[in-house]
Amino acid sequence: MDVKSVRGLVGNKLSFESVSADNGLKRAANMTADEIISQVIASGLRGRGGAGFPTAKKWEFARSEKGDSKYIVCNADEGEPGTFKDRLILTDFPDLVFAGMAIAGKAVGAEHGILYLRAEYAWLRDHLEKVLEWRRSAKLLGKGLFNNKYFNFDIQIRMGSGAYICGEETALLESLEGRRGDARNRIPFPVQAGFLGKPTVVNNVETLAWVPCIIEKGPSWFSAMGTKKSPGAWLFSVSGDCKRPGIYEYPFGTSLHQLLEDVGGEDAKAVQVGGASGLCVPPTGFSRTLSAGDLATGGSIIIYGPEQDMFDVAENFQHFFADESCGQCVPCRIGNVRLLDAIRKMRKAGLDAETERTLRQLTSTMRTASKCGLGQSSTKAFLSILDNFKNELPPVVGEAKATAAAE
């Protein structure tokens, strides 16, 4: 399959187009691990997989662990509904990702890299294998990078098999080890005991792609793009009711207004920021900014036009969570199904105050008692829709009669 044929629209100029992956890698090859890490610290780079953890800190933790067998895992599971930036990066800029993994390897002291590719992207596999093959032959991968016998790093591709939860880093590691994707307890963290119990750094595709750019152009080139608190730029996957869906790069601190204008979605009734596990923002919130302090996201932006039934959205996402829960813990396994039933019911017969109280209690239990991020954030979309669009529900059957009688 020709991977470029499904590349889609890139709406503005991407920073990745202006760098060559291997200048950064070459520089890193001549740097010490400390130097690499201090450059990444100075850039302020944070993870792009959703949690926004400072990348250099993660690397430092893994570096300080003893042992000569460590792993760098690139998380290409990209399962959050409405996210497809990693797909574009793997299509157009795979060299950046692989160079980023090798640089991470040098910083951490790891010689093995694994790219965990979601099954839905199996059509990208041949393309990626070819790039890996080319890199090996060019001494950019494998034994002795740049003919330096102390710099060894190779990458293998492992496939997922269709499970959203395997994007969660500990579930991903379980899957790599040949198990069900059941999220692990944290402590130990993957940086301490990850793949096969060895120190493992798990980073998102985009996080890794920024690394060689930062090393080549310097940390201030990167941090100058965003705000003081959220330095850098970000790729956004924009879909839904707008004229120009596609991939857009923005510096942190960009407002939703600006984004909507650029993509031709000015008449939006709401914007879903962060996918199914993100927030649904009504027009009163369109001046909010995309940044670590305000609307932090994994880069998914779904736009809902005036015609959209918002509880159709809530039901669609709730179905997604009920389907994708790994089933290990009760609040998530049962809670998401209960919530789905309740949404279906309220779309027909409205929502009375008593039921609403119970449901809110349920969501708070799910948020606090679930083991991993899936269960903890699976109520966000529903709650933000309930808070902002409750008027779209039909009147409660009994209440409608009561109001009619009173009038």
Added chain:
Amino acid sequence: MEGQSPVQLEVERLIRVHGRNRTALMPILQELNRAHSYLSEEAMLCVSKELGVPRAEVYGVATFYSFLSVRPRGRFVIRMCRSISCAKQGKFHPVTAALMEELGISFGETTPDGLFTLEKTNCMGMCDQGPAILVNEDVHVKLTVASVLEIIDDYRRKAKAEGFGKKIA
């Protein structure tokens, strides 16, 4: 190697490629699933024995992942994206209807000739170009009623070229 069934031979070949350890379980199941569209009981038992992984765990893994199946499926598994971002594309419903009508089956079913299975799947990362389907490992985007019918025809021709029908007959 007399007395070995084709499945045993196949599993042994896969073990030579991927290794005889627990981390090889997923790649081996994935390849078996890819070759046969599903994991037969015989295949799972054989993998369990050869890798020394308890049967219950092999079955547990096989049933956890939505792209692995323990029930026979068609030569081509068509997965239609059901996420809201894809479903929002205006042509979504006509395309779904056209697919069901052309194949004469609903979601979760396989055509009587064993050629196609129709399934729904969660976001496949094609939200900017929906409606989208995956057919086995290939993705098709920006579907219209006309293009989806053409795609089905292409796969029918492909199956014919493989001599697919003859195998069952």
